[in-house]
Amino acid sequence: MEAHYYLEYSRMEREHWWFEGRRQILGSVIDRLTGSHRRPRILDLGCGTGESSRHLAQFGRVTSIDLSELALGFCRHKALPRLVRGDAVHLPFAEGAFDLVCGLDILEHLADEERALAEMMRVCRPGGQVLVTVPALPILWSRHDIVNHHQRRYRKGQLRNAVARSGLRPGILTYFNTFLLPPTLLVRLGGRLVSRPAPPSETHSDLACSTGGIFSGLLRRVFAMERGLVGRVPLPLGVSLLCVATKPGETCPVEPAVAAPRRSWADNILDRFVRPPRPLTDTR
Structure with a gap:
């Protein structure tokens, strides 16, 4: 992430409808995972500016880790108690140190x-x-x-295979942000048609273009409506994917709410008709 973007990102994490809606959805899932476990040890991997860690703290004892010293500076300003600087591929923790490990929109950044x-x-x-x-x-x-x-965007099968190859047992695996997929698709495809090179000072996430006002509140409510579905009903497509996987061993405190997923009709349609676009060339 660009250094000048961290300040904007910190504000968006607090106020933007997408982050607020995602927190409600993740809260519903995590509450079911940790409900019978008293103060579980939670790792927030790639904690960024710390809003995700503040949210996770209501469910357990959170340790926050990020590679960016600038990001950790924001976390210190928010008085987060357990901060570690470290790399996702060389975690400085003992084996079995946590009950729940969260990587929220992290894998797509990693080679x-x-x-x-x-x-x-x-x-x-x-x-x-x-x-x-x-x-x-x-x-x-x-x-x-x-x-x-980002290095990539994921298909369901791609994420399932990556998780399974690591030795984890996939349980819940579902798309989410499903209701807002049609307008997102229109915005992204439209933006691709009119895209132009931009210097770093002018380059920003499209999230920055949709904050505040009545419309933002409506989007937040539409997104958050999925909190009762994610993890219970396999959603066929969406802007994001969520996976809860189990490390083989003892019985989980809460069994996964959805059995190991099978391919949906939407996956088959995508395989047959949709080819991913070539990544946009960053000419900055």
Whole structure:
């Protein structure tokens, strides 16, 4: 992430409808995962400016880790108690140190996603769980992905295979942000048609273009409506993907709410008709 973008990102994490809606959805899932476990040890991998860690703190004892010293500076300003600087592919924790490991929109930034997943499994206790979210559908690739230094957007099968290769057992695996997929697709495809090179000072995420006002509140409510569905009903497509996987070992405190997923009709349609676009060339 560009240094000048951190300040904007910190504000968006607090106020933007997308982050607020995602917190409600993740809160519903995490509450079911940790409900019978008293003060679980939670790792927030790639904690960024710290809003995700503040949210996770209501569910357990959170340790926050990020590679960026600038990001950790924001976390210190928010008085987060357990901050560690470290790399996702070389986590400085003992094996089995956490009950729940969260990687929220982290894997897409990493060249070696499988090494990161293997590390997440290593520091998770046997029978513990790993929760990851990632941006979905390569057809949605846009300047937003470039600004955020994404390496890829995921299909369901791609994420399932990466998680399984790490040794984790996928449980819940579902798209989300489904209701807002049609307008997002229109915005991203439209932006691709009119895109132009931009200097770093002018480059920003498309999230920055949709904050505040009545419209923002409406989008937040539409997005948050999915909180009762995610993890209970497999959503066929969406702007994002969520996976809860288990480290083999002891019985989980809460069994996954959805059985190991099978391919949906939407996956088959995408395989047959949709080819991902070539990544946009960043000419800055």
